[in-house]
Amino acid sequence: MRQTTKSRIARAAALLLAAVLLVPAPALAKTEIHFWHAMGGQLGETVGELVRQFNASQSEYEVKALNKGTYPEVLTAAIAAYRQKNPPHIVQFFDVGTQTMLMSGAIHPVFQLLKEQEVAVNWGDFIKPVVAYYSKDGNLYSMPFNSSSPILYYNKEAFKKAGLDPAKPPATWKDVGEYSKKLLAAGGVKCGFTTSWPSWTMLENTFPWHDQPFATNQNGYTGLDTKLLINGEFGLKHIGQLAAWQKDNVYSYGGRQGQPDPKFINGDCAMLIQSSAVIGGFKKSVKFDWGTGQLPHWGAPYKKQNTIVGGGTLWVMKGVKVADYKGVAQFLKFIAEPHQQMWWSVTTGYVPITQTAIKNLETGYHFKKNPEQWTALSQLSGTPTANSRGHRLGNMAQVRDAIEPELEQIFAGKKTAKEGLDAAVAKGNEILKEFAAANKP
Amino acid sequence: MKRSVFRNRALPYLLLLPQLAVTVVFFFWPAWESLRLSFFRTSAFGDRVTFVGLDNFTKLLRDPDYYQSVLNSFVFAFGVTGIGVGAGLLVAALATQKIRGLAVYRTAVLWPYGIAAPIAGIIFLFMFHPSYGVLPYWLAFVSAYEFNWLLKGWVAMALVIVATAWTHVGYNIAFFVAGLLAIPESVLEAASVDGAGSLRRFALIVFPLLAPITFYLVVVNLIFSFFGSFGMIHAVTQGGPGGATEIMVFKVYKDGFIGLNMGSSAAQSVMLMIVVIGLTALQFRFVERRITY
Secondary structure (H helix, E strand, O other): OHHHHHHHHHHHHHHHHHHHHHOOOOOOOOEEEEEEEOOOHHHHHHHHHHHHHHHHHOOOEEEEEEEOOOHHHHHHHHHHHHHOOOOOOEEEEEHHHHHHHHOOOOEEOHHHHHHHOOOOOOHHHEOHHHHHHOEEOOEEOOEEEEEEOEEEEEEHHHHHHOOOOOOOOOOEHHHHHHHHHHHHHHOOOOEEEEEOOHHHHHHHOHHHHOOOOOEHHHHHOOOOOOOEOOOOHHHHHHHHHHHHHHHOOOEOOOOOOOOOHHHHHOOOEEEEEEEHHHHHHHHHHOOOOEEEEOOOEOOOOOOOOOOOOEEEEEEEEOOOOHHHHHHHHHHHHHHHOHHHHHHHHHHHOOOOOEHHHHHHHHHOOHHHHOOHHHHHHHHOOOOOOOOOOOOOOOOHHHHHHHHHHHHHHHHOOOOOHHHHHHHHHHHHHHHHHHHHHHOOO | OOOOOOOOOHHHHHHHHHHHHHHHHHHHHHHHHHHHHOOEEEOOOOOOEEEOOOHHHHHHHOOHHHHHHHHHHHHHHHHHHHHHHHHHHHHHHHOOOOOOOHHHHHHHHHHHHHOOHHHHHHHHHHHHOOOOOHHHHHHHHHOOOOOOOOOOHHHHHHHHHHHHHHHHHHHHHHHHHHHHHHOOHHHHHHHHHOOOOHHHHHHHHHHHHHHHHHHHHHHHHHHHHHHOOHHHHHHHOOOOOOOOOOOHHHHHHHHHHHOOOHHHHHHHHHHHHHHHHHHHHHHHHHHHHHOOO
16 A cells, blocks of 8 residues: 555656746747736736747747736736836726826827837727727827627517517617517516616716716826716716616616626516626526617707726836836737737627728628627717817726715615715715825926 | 743744744735735725825724724624524534434534635525525525516625625634533533523523623624635625625625725724724623633
8 A cells, every 4th residue: 555655746846847847948049028917817818828839939038927807906916016116018908097107107108109210000900999098198008908898788589578679779768768668567577677787888888988088187098187077967967867666666776896797697677778798798607588779869959978997008117127118019009909809809709990990890790690799889970079089098997996885875775866976976076186196296 | 821941942932933934924814914014005906106194094083984884883793693503503502412323413513614704605605696596496486576686785794794604603613512511410400400491591591601602703703704704705795786795895806806906904903903803802801700610
């Protein structure tokens, strides 16, 4: 008995040794480019594949992609690494962190990097809402990577059961209310609709969608002394309506982030407003026949503008070896190429963000076959106005964290829409003031 | 107490050194850093640092949300401690009865303590989530009550309290079992001979004899609830709904790591430290005196 154990250990040790020796030594000539991202699961694998393709396409650089958790966790890790003077070259961060990154003094602007490295990327090819969001003074500061926008998902089978046309999602909020009542009356569903990422879908996107200002200074683009404007007439109307609907189950609040998704997936709610980024996941997990429609609109007198892009962009960090920037530039150029753009979008469900990629996908009847991938894109067409370019608020993640508890108080009936939104504005403004003070030029 | 005498003067210090090093590096140094940071306003990447005196503290003390989080912390800590210690004593009393398969039970009741808080949180989510939880699903068949802690603050608080107490109850049981086994059989027998029923025996003999352990557990559970309960809140409610379960330690994380407001976050952890030190000192001052070891 003892003999076998011993020989087993010996064999294991030999195997281990062989494994160590057999791992190919990295080619010495390759420079490593570190890329920290927040893509988990299937998205993470897709990032890995993209990086593999780049590494195989040339022999000078080796991009090492590392999933560092959620967006805030990636940022925390990057800040710690930057302070220890050992930052990664590229960091993926989400839309609402844009102002924080711009003011950080820790980033090397993408437009400048590409100019220095004499790498030409045709930014004119990128769709306007994306470029506008991440540009400052007409120059792109971070590389758009994964972009999405909130859309409406609806349960076609529940629509049929309630005598509604399954080919016609509700276009206006009025429709949403009426359809929900019919759906509830027909039985089979417990709620008309629910909303994921409540602040993002119901305020941050609903305001630009109606060409309404979310905050002063053109949503923060033109100055730091910004104040929220969500407690105006439009905000009260919209949130007030949601609160009223919450009482008779037309609307059912389901929590923050993606927590409400199961209410739709298990058939409780007939409609869901959520990011277009979940299309890929829904194709696998939703058992019934479903479709998508544009984010509902209030109609006249409000103008239909555009929604804004959510998702992440790639920031290039300062504090790395200047010589490495050449490889970083090549990697960014690689991602921007039409083939990679198309592949990324088709594989993940994120919207394609270059005109060429969109045109190629159209030519291949991709959107005819996958109409749901067209929905978000259709909301992003056109030239953004001062109200719909995006949001450039300092510590926006914290602002969102100030808004969402107030929304919860409103939907729980503890506060009126006015009381809740006034409180959200007061708290949000404090945070913005703090950010302005900490980032005095 | 027995005094140890070392011949070599350096030896005791040398033996203490590893523990001292750990304490200094992982406790004193971060505490000092927090204290230092709490007087500054720092930008996210730490490139702009301004001395602001007590600004971070005065802002906190003017913020109603902060008082809410302090109140939440106390409700949470006393809730967890009450349920955790109470249930621990009850189960320990059962686990010291003479029953079949005792060893199995005794082992099994310790298991929850081996589960990491976030995992326990996920388990509770799967049981109680209004959208996909098993319990609300069953509840819908038998009653019209909507178990929606995504909107009802006190339900959310009750949920995280019970979940946290559950993860910690194994620890309490272990100590109570040891304590119960240490009570001399002869004392209890003498009491029965004098005609004391089991409740009286428990109230007059067992409970006083367990007092040192109960006291220790109350102190430890309170400190744990104030500091160590972050994982559960993070996994289950994220402080919601409407800030109803935002306890101090979660707010420290939220403002520091999501909000990137290091100054305020540091000030809050200093306040938290003061509260817990104060609470522990109070307990030793007033409660410990009544305990005989």
